[in-house]
Amino acid sequence: MSFDIVIIGAGPVGLCFARSLAGSGLRMALVERQPEPALAEPADDGREIAITRHSQRLMQELGLWARLHEDEIGTLRDAMVLDGDHRGRLIFSHDEAGTSQLGWLLPNHAIRRAAYAEVMELPEVERITGTRVKTLRTVGDGVEVELDTSEILHARLVVAADSRFSDTRRAMGIAADMHDFGKTMLVLRMRHGVSHGQVAWEWFGHGQTLALLPLHDPHTSSVVLTLRPQAMQALLALGDAALEADIARRFQHRLGGMQVAGPRCAYPLVGVYARRFVAERFALIGDAAVGMHPVTAHGLNFGLLGQSTLARELLEAVAAGQPISSPACLRRYERKHRLATRPLYLATQMLAGLYTDDRPPARILRKLALGAGARLKPFRKVVLAGLAAERTDTSPLFRPGHATG
Numbered sequence: 001m002s003f004d005i006v007i008i009g010a011g012p013v014g015l016c017f018a019r020s021l022a023g024s025g026l027r028m029a030l031v032e033r034q035p036e037p038a039l040a041e042p043a044d045d046g047r048e049i050a051i052t053r054h055s056q057r058l059m060q061e062l063g064l065w066a067r068l069h070e071d072e073i074g075t076l077r078d079a080m081v082l083d084g085d086h087r088g089r090l091i092f093s094h095d096e097a098g099t100s101q102l103g104w105l106l107p108n109h110a111i112r113r114a115a116y117a118e119v120m121e122l123p124e125v126e127r128i129t130g131t132r133v134k135t136l137r138t139v140g141d142g143v144e145v146e147l148d149t150s151e152i153l154h155a156r157l158v159v160a161a162d163s164r165f166s167d168t169r170r171a172m173g174i175a176a177d178m179h180d181f182g183k184t185m186l187v188l189r190m191r192h193g194v195s196h197g198q199v200a201w202e203w204f205g206h207g208q209t210l211a212l213l214p215l216h217d218p219h220t221s222s223v224v225l226t227l228r229p230q231a232m233q234a235l236l237a238l239g240d241a242a243l244e245a246d247i248a249r250r251f252q253h254r255l256g257g258m259q260v261a262g263p264r265c266a267y268p269l270v271g272v273y274a275r276r277f278v279a280e281r282f283a284l285i286g287d288a289a290v291g292m293h294p295v296t297a298h299g300l301n302f303g304l305l306g307q308s309t310l311a312r313e314l315l316e317a318v319a320a321g322q323p324i325s326s327p328a329c330l331r332r333y334e335r336k337h338r339l340a341t342r343p344l345y346l347a348t349q350m351l352a353g354l355y356t357d358d359r360p361p362a363r364i365l366r367k368l369a370l371g372a373g374a375r376l377k378p379f380r381k382v383v384l385a386g387l388a389a390e391r392t393d394t395s396p397l398f399r400p401g402h403a404t405g
């Protein structure tokens, strides 16, 4: 079982990476611990992913976009940020950004389904599913990947896209900076009486952060609520009717009556940044390299960017007759992806910290930021440029919808 590249993890990033290398002549194995049916028809995990213009174009190029159903594509026209006392209010509009919309919202499971369908059609990718990687060993001319079935795969290069809690990152001895925000984020699709008008809300304060992400149907949104784990446990224990009443109250009934329209999915908030993205014959991509806090909606956007940066480096090496695992080639990927992600990772951690904190100084800072943001033209320009960006490598996508509370 010998391959040019073994990819570990068939999440959206691992799949897109395999797809990006299609037609290159490289033989790939894609190892995923989930069984094939769970990849072909992924379960709804409640996540609605805000994607940038650059990611949308990439998804078109890779064939994923055409595989999405029309009613899976939500339009993010405008965004609104509110502080607890409602006096601070910041609106980011598509008009001001000079675009028809600020971004798109797509269900994560639909992205995964589309990516898997593309990869299934590639003869050069051998899918090894329902199996996890046990260990990795760098040997003279490659890497040996041992599966939990005791089968051994031999590769010239291993690329790990096995989540922010990556076991292979650890097995390769790569350290990572991890920050546990001590909060849990609930994502829940809900129907509501008042139309969302394609406007996303981010509402800070009063010990919680609440957000609303507009979906395709004008009366359906993704509600995103961040609380301390204990408070979240109590909320998750409620029956549907009590949960609906609780969420409508948190929104001060501005959306009318609210009904549960999807599964309740809760995620612990942990940010991760790997100290290195590459090692000998090894590279990290996706959340395994950079696991963002969702507040700025960079996670998958960065993942898509990183996989395409690495794929481009490898394609150039193939075209030049160079080995794909050459340290110079891997280091170029690492340098570019670090430059593209590091400043925003740090800014996001800071922002998430500020908005998590309900002590008076943080409240005052938030109010000042909102007030100044509403008035200052340069500030608005920067945020809007990020929202409507053609590229995600340096531009921030403000994430109305995911924040800590």
Ligand SMILES: Cc1cc2nc3c(=O)[nH]c(=O)nc-3n(C[C@H](O)[C@H](O)[C@H](O)COP(=O)(O)OP(=O)(O)OC[C@H]3O[C@@H](n4cnc5c(N)ncnc54)[C@H](O)[C@@H]3O)c2cc1C
Pocket (backbone or CB within 6 Å): 008, 009, 010, 011, 012, 013, 014, 031, 032, 033, 034, 047, 048, 049, 050, 051, 108, 131, 132, 133, 134, 161, 162, 163, 164, 167, 168, 185, 187, 267, 285, 286, 287, 288, 292, 294, 297, 298, 299, 300, 301, 302, 303, 399, 402
């Ligand atoms: C609530 C929430 C909201 C988000 N919103 C946004 C957003 O608006 N915009 C945005 O850009 N990003 C967002 N993100 C981030 C985005 O979901 C992630 O960045 C993205 O899913 C990362 O994809 P990935 O392929 O790197 O990893 P994953 O999706 O974690 O996939 C990893 C895969 O590897 C497999 N695997 C793990 N270990 C092994 C092993 N040992 N052997 C074999 N297989 C293995 C797993 O089964 C899995 O299929 C959000 C995240 C959350 C939690």
